[in-house]
Amino acid sequence: MIRLRKLARAASVLTTPLAPEDILSLFNPVFSARQLRGVVTRVVAETADSATIFFRPGRGWKAHQAGQWARIGVELDGVRHWRSYSLSAPAGQDPAITVTDVGAVSGVLVRDTRPGDVLFLAPPQGDFVLPEHPRPLLMLTAGSGITPVMSMVRTLVPHRPDADVVLIHSARTPQDSIFREELSELADQFPNFKVTHWFTGERGRVDFSSPAALDELCPDWRHRAAYACGPEGYLDDAEALWSAEAAVAAAAEGSAAGESHHPEGPFAADPINLIIERFTTSLAAGAGHDGGLVTFEASDREVEADGSTPLLDVGEDAGVLMPSGCRMGICHSCLTPLRAGHVRDLRTGEVHGEPGQLIQTCVSAAAGPVNLDI
Amino acid sequence: MAIVINHEAESTEDAVVPAKTRRGALATSGSPLVRPPAAAHLSDEQVAELGRELDAIKDDILAKRGASDAAYIRRMIKIQRALEISGRATLLVSRNKGAWVAGTTLLSLAKILENMEIGHNVLHGQWDWMRDPDIHSTTWEWDFVTPARAWQHTHNDLHHRWTNVVGRDNDVGYNLLRMDPSQEWKPFNLGNPLYNAILAPVFEWGIAIYDLELQDFKDGNKSKEALVKDLKALGVKALKQFTKDYAATPAVAMLTGSGKQALYGTLTANAVRNVWAHAVIFCGHFPDGTDTFTEEMVEGETRGDWYVRQMIGSANISGSKFMHLMTGNLSHQIEHHLFPDIPSNRYAEVAPKVQEICKRYGLPYTTGPIWKQVGSTWAKVFKLALPPKKA
Numbered sequence A: 001m002i003r004l005r006k007l008a009r010a011a012s013v014l015t016t017p018l019a020p021e022d023i024l025s026l027f028n029p030v031f032s033a034r035q036l037r038g039v040v041t042r043v044v045a046e047t048a049d050s051a052t053i054f055f056r057p058g059r060g061w062k063a064h065q066a067g068q069w070a071r072i073g074v075e076l077d078g079v080r081h082w083r084s085y086s087l088s089a090p091a092g093q094d095p096a097i098t099v100t101d102v103g104a105v106s107g108v109l110v111r112d113t114r115p116g117d118v119l120f121l122a123p124p125q126g127d128f129v130l131p132e133h134p135r136p137l138l139m140l141t142a143g144s145g146i147t148p149v150m151s152m153v154r155t156l157v158p159h160r161p162d163a164d165v166v167l168i169h170s171a172r173t174p175q176d177s178i179f180r181e182e183l184s185e186l187a188d189q190f191p192n193f194k195v196t197h198w199f200t201g202e203r204g205r206v207d208f209s210s211p212a213a214l215d216e217l218c219p220d221w222r223h224r225a226a227y228a229c230g231p232e233g234y235l236d237d238a239e240a241l242w243s244a245e246a247a248v249a250a251a252a253e254g255s256a257a258g259e260s261h262h263p264e265g266p267f268a269a270d271p272i273n274l275i276i277e278r279f280t281t282s283l284a285a286g287a288g289h290d291g292g293l294v295t296f297e298a299s300d301r302e303v304e305a306d307g308s309t310p311l312l313d314v315g316e317d318a319g320v321l322m323p324s325g326c327r328m329g330i331c332h333s334c335l336t337p338l339r340a341g342h343v344r345d346l347r348t349g350e351v352h353g354e355p356g357q358l359i360q361t362c363v364s365a366a367a368g369p370v371n372l373d374i
Numbered sequence B: 001m002a003i004v005i006n007h008e009a010e011s012t013e014d015a016v017v018p019a020k021t022r023r024g025a026l027a028t029s030g031s032p033l034v035r036p037p038a039a040a041h042l043s044d045e046q047v048a049e050l051g052r053e054l055d056a057i058k059d060d061i062l063a064k065r066g067a068s069d070a071a072y073i074r075r076m077i078k079i080q081r082a083l084e085i086s087g088r089a090t091l092l093v094s095r096n097k098g099a100w101v102a103g104t105t106l107l108s109l110a111k112i113l114e115n116m117e118i119g120h121n122v123l124h125g126q127w128d129w130m131r132d133p134d135i136h137s138t139t140w141e142w143d144f145v146t147p148a149r150a151w152q153h154t155h156n157d158l159h160h161r162w163t164n165v166v167g168r169d170n171d172v173g174y175n176l177l178r179m180d181p182s183q184e185w186k187p188f189n190l191g192n193p194l195y196n197a198i199l200a201p202v203f204e205w206g207i208a209i210y211d212l213e214l215q216d217f218k219d220g221n222k223s224k225e226a227l228v229k230d231l232k233a234l235g236v237k238a239l240k241q242f243t244k245d246y247a248a249t250p251a252v253a254m255l256t257g258s259g260k261q262a263l264y265g266t267l268t269a270n271a272v273r274n275v276w277a278h279a280v281i282f283c284g285h286f287p288d289g290t291d292t293f294t295e296e297m298v299e300g301e302t303r304g305d306w307y308v309r310q311m312i313g314s315a316n317i318s319g320s321k322f323m324h325l326m327t328g329n330l331s332h333q334i335e336h337h338l339f340p341d342i343p344s345n346r347y348a349e350v351a352p353k354v355q356e357i358c359k360r361y362g363l364p365y366t367t368g369p370i371w372k373q374v375g376s377t378w379a380k381v382f383k384l385a386l387p388p389k390k391a
Helices: A002-015 A020-024 A104-112 A143-156 A180-189 A212-217 A232-257 A311-317 B044-064 B067-091 B097-123 B148-161 B187-211 B214-218 B224-256 B259-285 B303-312 B321-326 B330-338 B344-360 B370-383
Strands: A037-047 A050-057 A069-076 A079-086 A096-100 A118-121 A137-142 A165-171 A193-199 A225-230 A274-278 A292-296 A301-305 A335-345 A358-360 A364-372
Touching (some): A002 A020, A020 B067, A050 A104, A050 A118, A079 A104, A079 A143, A137 A232, A143 A165, A225 A232, A292 A311, B044 B303, B044 B344, B067 B097, B067 B224, B067 B259, B067 B344, B187 B259, B214 B224, B259 B330, B303 B330, B321 B330, B330 B344
Antiparallel strands (some): A037 A050, A037 A118, A050 A096, A069 A079, A292 A301, A335 A358, A335 A364
16 A cells, blocks of 8 residues: 555656556546545335445445445536445444435436446444444334434344344335344344334324334333434434433432432433434525524634625635635635535525535525534 | 534624725626727627627536536546556656657646646636535645646736736736737847747746746736745746656656656656747747737726727637647637637637637637747747838
8 A cells, every 4th residue: 555655656756746546547437536436336216216326436435334324426417426325234244325305316326327437425423323332222213214224233233143123114115115134134143132113104103202102012111222213203203212211310310319310220211312313404594595603614713794795705804715716706706615605606596505615705684594614 | 413512603793895896897797998909899788789699608508518518528537547657657668668658648648638628727717616626726736846726826916917917917928029010029039939949948937937036926916935935836836747757757757777768758748848848839920910908908997898909809729629629729819819718628618609700799719729839929029030121
């Protein structure tokens, strides 16, 4: 590896201002000096509107932990779009994402991805991972929320006889249920894994308004470390149940032992034991045209801005060292990376914005809360 | 599809900035203190309407821009890199005369494409919309001694904003030549043709020195720290460029006994690119028919007036598709100045619409074959070497 790097540095004498990777990319698209890429090796249809995409990442990728997600860049009509997808492959194996068609980007990934295609990548990240020490686990998933949990189940169940995993997975119908067959096979094969397929089309949603449903599905749920991944409402309900149980436990404990607090007591259920992974199809924040809170992340400044003041002016007035040039939208000297939120192009009125996009601050105003990487 | 949302970042409303109008934005109606003579016959309303028509042309292109444009620039970059490596590889055996000619030609073509159709246009942000960090105005560096960032400042910002405004746009003569009759004549200007002839083959150095903004430093408008920083950046860049073309390539070629020939090859390729770039760039604003402007003409300038200034201050070059490509589409200088950041492959389809607008509004649209435009700029270089005739 070190010799390779030395060789690359020597070669760059002949390729400057390009990097040797820029030349090598003529022959293999995975090479890039500044952009991690992967080549799709296999695409497997899971349900009518979901697919698993296996890829071989280039140098710079780091192996994922079960439950983590990665940002994936795809080109739509020449423009690169980034979305985050959970990795469904077990830890230690080649990465794969499982994508459900819920929007423009995921639709293209599910329908149009072929082996040999290039994906743009960012290394895996996320804290929704297995506990460091073995514990009995309860997994609550709904819809495509199964994806990160699938990675955990595949990592843990076949390889750890001491594992104790209960999974309650909600899907609308059996046909919509991703990984249904594989999960049932694993449950048949390994006594340490129990799965409940809950079809909301037949039975409605799992009722988290009281402990009754869980008491029936998994009587010892209070003693398990719980993981939940699914739509917003599902997670909110689960969170509320765990909070309520924690309050009950604290009250019981308070009357039994006065002021002292024993988190390891018999009623150990509390929100800390519920680890949540939220997923949304797009960042919800920042629609509308009325300005919003502008956060200059690296400068650690926050300013409320209206919807007609260019972000360049907002930043300068807040004392941020903003790059600037023509101030009329032609020279691209003021480009600043957007971290979150949407901006409005003051020339056309168009509202746009994706995390990582470089925006012209001299002609862009806040359309809702905006985070800039400066 | 998991996105972890941090719910802790709640807003704190401590500073509220009052609403105000955008600095630098041009008004859509009104008029400058003085309208340039070539546009003096137009009313405020006509100029505003012209502005709207040109905005519509741009919007049309932005709506069409997509996968085919992305494929175009990627194809161009591939072709350029293939030319570059094959040219350089051929020079490694350039003891053979045929190999020398082939290698030098390939490398010259590669350097011209790299500098003009790719470098100039990527650095303008014409491809930023793709959001590809490998083809982006903030990351691109080119095969030219002046560092990309320095050039972007003097070119994209200063030259394109102040196009042909004498006293504001230093591209009018590059602080070296007298290129406009309103520039005061000094005996130094007698050397105009000589300076220009010397400048052409070393044009990249002319630009590198120009980008240092030495006059601004002398006038106290540029700090010493800024100048030292720019000098360092230029030094590092120049060293890398020299090492590649004049040390590393000949050194490898020495293995076949072609060291000296390879050195002549890279020197020639750089000179060819410089002479060509110099010729094309001088055709942009200096041929007969292009106007220059006074500061009163930009005071209070509206969006439409800004467009007018770009059109009547620039000149096109007519020719074949290959010629347009070799000029980096700067042969569509008028369209480029109207819309500096639309993809260069789109200028050709915009050109007839712009020409039609100029005709309808009675504005000059200067264009001609390259020999005529080059001849016209050289005529100006000679003519303005001499002092103005006393009336």
